[in-house]
Amino acid sequence: MDSITHIALGACIGEAFFEKGFSKKAMLWGALAQSIPDIDFVASFWMNTADDLLAHRGFTHSLLFALLIVPAMAMTAEKIHRPHDISFKKWTLFFTAEVLMHLFLDGFNNYGIGWLVPFSDVRFSFNILYVADPLFSIWPGIAFIMLFLVHSHHRLRPLLWKIGLFVPFLYLAYCVTNKLTIDKEVRQQFAEQNIPHQRYFTTPSPLNNWLWYVVSGDDKGYYIGFRSVFDSKPKIDFTFFPRNDSLLKPVADHEDLQQLIRFSQQFYTVEKWNDTLVFNDLRFGQILGWRNPKEKFVFHYFLQQPDNNKLIVQRGRFTGWNKEEILYLLKRIRGN
Incomplete structure (x- = not known):
């Protein structure tokens, strides 16, 4: 999934998670959390091309990385926003949802993702979405822009984050249907x-x-x-x-x-x-x-x-x- 879509989805999840008045700050945290796994781009500064190909979507896209980074981000956010009435558990659930959403979506295109690194080199790819699919990305993109434009207590905010999250996943379900149909047809052609x-x-x-x-x-x-x-x-x-x-x-x-x-x-x-x-x-x-x-x-x-x-x-x-x-x-x- 492209970086802009991750940022927009992360912001919508932040809006969905927190109460009115804090939502724009949560959107920023969501955008950051959705971007964290892609920090592996820095490897390209010192690795050769062949090694960099495997480093990308490797350890920073693994479940072990998620296990390590989530509590670190939760503690950081909890400390920065003191005093507040947000429990550490809620911060943890929020960052868990953000990071796992990134890892989940990256598995839908053809690059491959190392969920089990460093315990296994197996790469997972469902080959269901192109890395940049406008019909998936446009809805969280529109919601992201609108949520930043309207004030923190605007009555449309709940509708906007729902559009940004639910509509792309309805489209994803449609894409899964296309995948199943195509796979059935091509297997018939292989046989014939x-x-x-x-x-x-x-x-x-x-x-x-x-x-x-x-x-x-x-x-x-x-x-x-x-x-x-x-x-x-x-x-x-x-x-x-x-x-x-x-x-x-x-x-x-x-x-x-x-x-x-x-x-x-x-x-x-x-x-x-x-x-x-x-x-x-x-x-x-x-x-x-x-x-x-x-x-x-x-x-x-x-x-x-x-x-x-x-x-x-x-x-x-x-x-x-x-x-x-x-x-x-x-x-x-x-x-x-």
Whole structure:
């Protein structure tokens, strides 16, 4: 989930938790608490790119971190606001709700989150929401702005925080329904087209929850296609990408390669661009792949040029987007 949405949701939870008159201060605490797990961004200042990929949404997004940070924040807030009639228990419940909400929501997109770090390296990802979904974020965003504009005792405040919290979660339930529908349809296509699916996933394409990116395969390679919830034809057109593990022999002992394989959860391919080896993490989709099935992947890491891998997850995300491409995406969303 993007940082702005976390801040807006955190503020709405703060409003919901506390009495009138204190609510704007609680909104600020809520926004801060929702942002705390993302403090792992500072790791990028000294870590190399491969290590930083695993550090993000690692320990600071774990249940152990939540267990440590919640009482620290509760004690800090309790001390700052003395004298007051807010119990330490209420502060603790408030910060617990805030931090766990952050960890819960980050599990819904495809990056992966280490809830069990440092006891387990397993990453959890439900692949239900795109990292920035306007239809999820707009409601807490509007509520957040309005709650700051109206005075602390305004009669609309209870309605505003309810809109900011309940409407996005109703939308999330709709997204779960889309996910279940798409997964059922793609499994039928795997069977009909004899596509190996020892490993597969479906995840939304950028900024929507109707057009889904589908990846399925094994150690030989992966079949990739797109499926809209509005498609009328059952068939999915898949394109095969060989995994090309044999190309990795010259760099097999590189530490960054082992980190990348772990981060990709085995969903990767390798290519050679001229004389450069490129590692593709398939989970982040293709650049305009719904138009050109052979397009490059958003996440591509230059194995022999590690210094050229800054902003690796974002650098290809919106490359080539213009009015024509946006209209084509909308057309593809409407169905084949």
